[in-house]
Amino acid sequence: MKSLIRIFAIMRKEFLQMSRDRLTFGMIVGIPLIQLLMFGYAINTDVRNLSAAYVDEAETHLSRQFVADMTASQVIIMKQRVASVFELEQLLDAGSISIGIVIPDDFDRRVIERDRQAAQLLVDGTDPIILGVARQLSALPIKFDSQASPPKQADLMEVRNYYNPERRSAVNIVPGLVGVILTMTMVLFTAVAIVREKERGNLELLINTPIKTPELMLGKIFPYILIGLIQLLIILSLGWYFFQVPIRGSLIQVLGASLVFIAANLSLGLLLSTVATTQFQAMQMTFFFFLPSILISGFMFPFDGMPVIAQNIAELLPLTHFNRLIRGIVLRGADIMTMLDEMLALAIFAFITLTLAIVRFSKRLD
Amino acid sequence: MNQQQIAISASGLTRRFGSLVAVDNVDLEIPKGTIYGFLGPNGSGKSTTIRMLCGLLTPSAGSATVLGINTKKESEALKQRIGYMTQRFSLYEDLSVKENLQFVSEIYAVARRQRKLRVQELLQDFKLVDRSKQRAGTLSGGQKQRLALAAATLHKPEILFLDEPTSAVDPQNRRDFWETLFELAEQGATILVSTHYMDEAARCHSLAILDEGVKVADGTPRQLGEGIASHVVEIEADDPNRARLSLMEQKEISSITQLGIKLRVLIPKTVIDPLQLVNSSLQSTGVTTKAEQVFPDLEDVFVAVTQKRREGTAA
Numbered sequence: 001m002k003s004l005i006r007i008f009a010i011m012r013k014e015f016l017q018m019s020r021d022r023l024t025f026g027m028i029v030g031i032p033l034i035q036l037l038m039f040g041y042a043i044n045t046d047v048r049n050l051s052a053a054y055v056d057e058a059e060t061h062l063s064r065q066f067v068a069d070m071t072a073s074q075v076i077i078m079k080q081r082v083a084s085v086f087e088l089e090q091l092l093d094a095g096s097i098s099i100g101i102v103i104p105d106d107f108d109r110r111v112i113e114r115d116r117q118a119a120q121l122l123v124d125g126t127d128p129i130i131l132g133v134a135r136q137l138s139a140l141p142i143k144f145d146s147q148a149s150p151p152k153q154a155d156l157m158e159v160r161n162y163y164n165p166e167r168r169s170a171v172n173i174v175p176g177l178v179g180v181i182l183t184m185t186m187v188l189f190t191a192v193a194i195v196r197e198k199e200r201g202n203l204e205l206l207i208n209t210p211i212k213t214p215e216l217m218l219g220k221i222f223p224y225i226l227i228g229l230i231q232l233l234i235i236l237s238l239g240w241y242f243f244q245v246p247i248r249g250s251l252i253q254v255l256g257a258s259l260v261f262i263a264a265n266l267s268l269g270l271l272l273s274t275v276a277t278t279q280f281q282a283m284q285m286t287f288f289f290f291l292p293s294i295l296i297s298g299f300m301f302p303f304d305g306m307p308v309i310a311q312n313i314a315e316l317l318p319l320t321h322f323n324r325l326i327r328g329i330v331l332r333g334a335d336i337m338t339m340l341d342e343m344l345a346l347a348i349f350a351f352i353t354l355t356l357a358i359v360r361f362s363k364r365l366d
Numbered sequence: 367m368n369q370q371q372i373a374i375s376a377s378g379l380t381r382r383f384g385s386l387v388a389v390d391n392v393d394l395e396i397p398k399g400t401i402y403g404f405l406g407p408n409g410s411g412k413s414t415t416i417r418m419l420c421g422l423l424t425p426s427a428g429s430a431t432v433l434g435i436n437t438k439k440e441s442e443a444l445k446q447r448i449g450y451m452t453q454r455f456s457l458y459e460d461l462s463v464k465e466n467l468q469f470v471s472e473i474y475a476v477a478r479r480q481r482k483l484r485v486q487e488l489l490q491d492f493k494l495v496d497r498s499k500q501r502a503g504t505l506s507g508g509q510k511q512r513l514a515l516a517a518a519t520l521h522k523p524e525i526l527f528l529d530e531p532t533s534a535v536d537p538q539n540r541r542d543f544w545e546t547l548f549e550l551a552e553q554g555a556t557i558l559v560s561t562h563y564m565d566e567a568a569r570c571h572s573l574a575i576l577d578e579g580v581k582v583a584d585g586t587p588r589q590l591g592e593g594i595a596s597h598v599v600e601i602e603a604d605d606p607n608r609a610r611l612s613l614m615e616q617k618e619i620s621s622i623t624q625l626g627i628k629l630r631v632l633i634p635k636t637v638i639d640p641l642q643l644v645n646s647s648l649q650s651t652g653v654t655t656k657a658e659q660v661f662p663d664l665e666d667v668f669v670a671v672t673q674k675r676r677e678g679t680a681a
Contacts, residue, residue: 002475009472013458013465020460205456205517208420209473210445363442365422 006211010219014193018223024189028227032181032234036174040243043173047133052076052099053091055084058107066119069140070101075133088122098124099134163331171246174239175330176299178232178258179322183265183293184286186228190269191282193220194361199279207363214358221266221354228262229255236330248333257325257336260346264318267354274360293319321345369434373398373525373556374419378428381414381579388414390579391428396558398524401551403573404560405668411579412560413453416527419558420450433524446474449523453530455510459503463494463513466502467520474521488516492546508539515543519550526550528559532566544569564664575671582671591662594670596620596632597640598662601648603629603655612651618643621669632670 018024052070056063071078076099082088088100100122104110110118123134164171197203206216236254239245247254268289276282294300296310297319303311314320321342328334336343374396381389389411396402404412417423419430421441430437435444457466467488471481489495492512497505502513511531518526528547532540544566547557559570567573567587574584583590603609606627613622613631621632633640644657662670 005472005475005478009469012472013461013469016465017458017460200459201452201454201456202458203456204422204452204454205450206473208422208445208448208450209470210442210475211473363422364424365417366424 003212003215006215007219007222010211010216011222014220014223018227027185028231029234031185032231033238035181036177036235036238037242039173039177040170040239043169047129048074050076050099050130050133051079051097052101053080053082053088053097054078054101054103055082055088056103057105058103060108062111063103063107066103066107067101070137073137073140075137085122092122092124095124098127098130099137168243170239170243171331172327174235174243174245175326176323177239178235178326179261179297179319180294180299181231181235182228182258182262182322183319184290185231186224186262186265187269187272187289188283188286189224189227190220190266191272191276191286192279194270194273195276195279195282198277204365207365213361213363217270217354217358217361220270221263224266225259225262228266229258232258245330247330249329249335253329253336254326257322257329257343257346260343260350261318261322261325264346264350264353267350267357268318270357271353271360274357293317296320298323315345316349318346318349371397373400374402374430374432374558376419376428376430379415379418379425379430380427381411381418381423382426388579389418389425392574392576392579392581394430394574394581394584396556398556399551399554400571401547401557401559401569403567403570404558404576405562405564405567405573405664406560406576407562409578410576412576413529414579415576416450416529416558416560420444420448420527446521447524449518449521449526451514451518451526451528451531453533455502455514457502457510457514457517460501462499462501463505464489464498466513467517470517470520476521484520488520492516507534508536511535511539511543515546519555523555525556525558528557530560530562532561532563540566564668568664575668577672577675580675582675583667587664590664590667594662594667595635595674596662596666596670597635597637598660598666599631599633599640599644599657600660601629601631601644601655601657602627603648603653605653608651609648609653609655612647612653613644616643616647620673623665623669630666632666632673 018028054067056067067078070076079097082091085100085102088097088102091097092100102120102122104119107118110116121134121138123131125131161167194203197206232254236245236247240247269286272282272285272289276285292313296306296314297303297317298314299319303314303320306314325336325339325342325346328339329336372395374394376392376394379389379392379394380387392411392415404415406412414423418425419432419437421432421437421444424438432444433447435441437444458469461469464485467485468481471485476484489498492515494509494512494516497509502510505513511534515528515531518528532543535543540563547559551557559566561567570587572584572586573590574581575590576582583593585593601609604627606624606629610622610624610629613619613629618637619631619633623630631640631644633643637643641657641659645655648655648657
């Protein structure tokens with residue numbers, strides 16, 4: 001009973017402080033809003049409008065038709081025509097184009113005879129995504145109207161796109177963003193929570209009262225769980241409104257998965273808070289954790305493509321498990337019961353970090 | 367003294383921070399219901415000693431018993447029975463006066479019905495009623511101090527630890543503050559207060575003088591005055607500066623303090639007639655003076671005991 005009074009006291013105090021700290025309050029709503037719009041529109045693996053230039057040594061009807069077709073695909077924007085391959089390479093070096101097209105003077109003959117490649121694409125391969133786009137371009141058919149079209153060959157395999165038939169990146173990005181934004185804000189909020197009291201001198205008063213460490217920790221966590229759920233609702237509803245990201249699974253299950261994930265992040269934040277001595281240190285530690293979470297959790301790059309070591313490390317990050325959960329439930333309409341191991345992983349993470357935080361926190365100054 | 371009547375006792379209390387010895391082998395015995403002072407300059411180990419007595423710091427050596435509880439092993443049992451006012455304002459500056467007191471009342475799990483009454487009572491007692499909705503961060507030094515004391519006494523602790531409570535407060539507030547302390551002591555609380563003001567130390571029932579972590583003297587202000595090994599001579603001079611210069615040549619005199627046109631001179635008790643010593647050395651200067659022997663005040667005690675220790679360590 002006394003414990004409940006004390007936990008409630010800490011919670012109430014946190015809410016009061018939060019409501020008076022405009023910056024924090026702004027971050028609660030602002031971060032999801034801005035990041036969702038920014039990433040939702042910016043992160044686009046469906047590449048269009050790459051800058052290009054070309055050399056046309058053939059100067060025939062066919063070659064001009066070919067350049068027009070390329071431009072019509074919208075994948076590239078033809079910036080200019082140059083006189084030689086050398087100039088094309090210079091443009092590539094300077095970074096002013098990503099793709100250069102070389103049409104040799106015997107282009108027509110090559111197209112008709114089909115014994116060699118008819119034209120050449122010079123690609124800035126430093127970005128693998130651009131390279132992938134170039135591969136698509138090379139598959140473009142060449143219409144040679146004066147010629148009977150060669151017999152069509154059927155592809156070996158047919159691709160059927162499940163869950164995202166329009167191939168929109170936002171469908172993948174938005175649910176992933178839920179996890180990224182929650183990781184950032186939740187860890188950060190609690191990471192500074194105890195350090196701030198340390199810095200402002202409040203902690204010396206607090207540790208001289210009968211409050212017990214678990215009471216303090218729980219009182220610090222509960223208010224932020226609510227904040228996390230608010231952020232979740234903001235992201236999902238805006239994602240649905242702006243990017244037409246569907247929620248195919250049950251909303252209750254989304255909430256359930258998010259709750260465990262939020263608890264995991266908050267516990268981690270508290271653990272960082274017991275290690276750091278200043279708010280600045282707490283922030284640095286948060287970002288040390290945040291960056292790998294973004295990069296190897298499967299949010300940015302497909303998990304299966306990573307080396308085994310990276311995969312093993314990623315399994316330790318809550319975001320990895322949450323990404324599978326939220327994408328499963330939101331996009332594929334999966335049942336949470338089929339992914340209980342992911343839930344368990346998150347729960348274990350939360351339990352271990354919270355226990356460590358409680359053990360590490362000392363009611364003494366030495 | 368009966369064990370029942372002792373609030374705080376410590377023996378050989380020591381605390382090291384790396385190579386620095388912040389508190390060095392301090393013994394204490396503080397009876398219940400008294401106001402006990404720690405007098406010493408900054409860095410003399412007052413705060414560290416208080417923190418050890420509260421159970422916030424673990425002693426490097428020695429032990430302390432507060433209300434019969436060993437601070438090293440069972441400090442948690444102590445928390446409900448002691449109040450602690452930190453040197454730095456440690457309530458929440460972004461909460462209002464009332465919210466802060468409410469928060470503290472909940473943390474001490476005061477019974478639901480009494481919480482409101484107690485907060486209201488404290489607001490009245492500490493003259494904070496018309497400030498109750500103001501954020502603590504915007505209070506003046508004196509108001510902050512009253513709020514901090516109100517919070518520290520909210521759960522009616524048996525012992526109050528006050529770490530330099532008046533350092534940011536004007537003289538009028540200091541007077542009021544001390545009146546409150548006497549009221550609390552009358553109600554049975556034991557109060558341990560650290561200070562570097564001599565006049566405050568003089569108001570304590572008894573006190574300990576700390577210097578570089580060492581307790582150099584303790585007792586009632588009167589006992590301390592009697593205990594020092596120096597005579598105190600007060601000299602009124604029409605040219606105190608010249609009188610001072612000539613006295614400085616006198617090897618027997620251990621300390622000269624100028625207070626306006628008066629000089630206060632400490633002379634070791636080994637000198638049988640201090641007045642004669644002073645008068646003879648002043649005669650040659652031609653300054654008109656009037657010397658008289660007085661009872662040592664705490665400042666004299668402080669100067670005498672710290673000087674003695676310095677000489678002791680230097681030798």
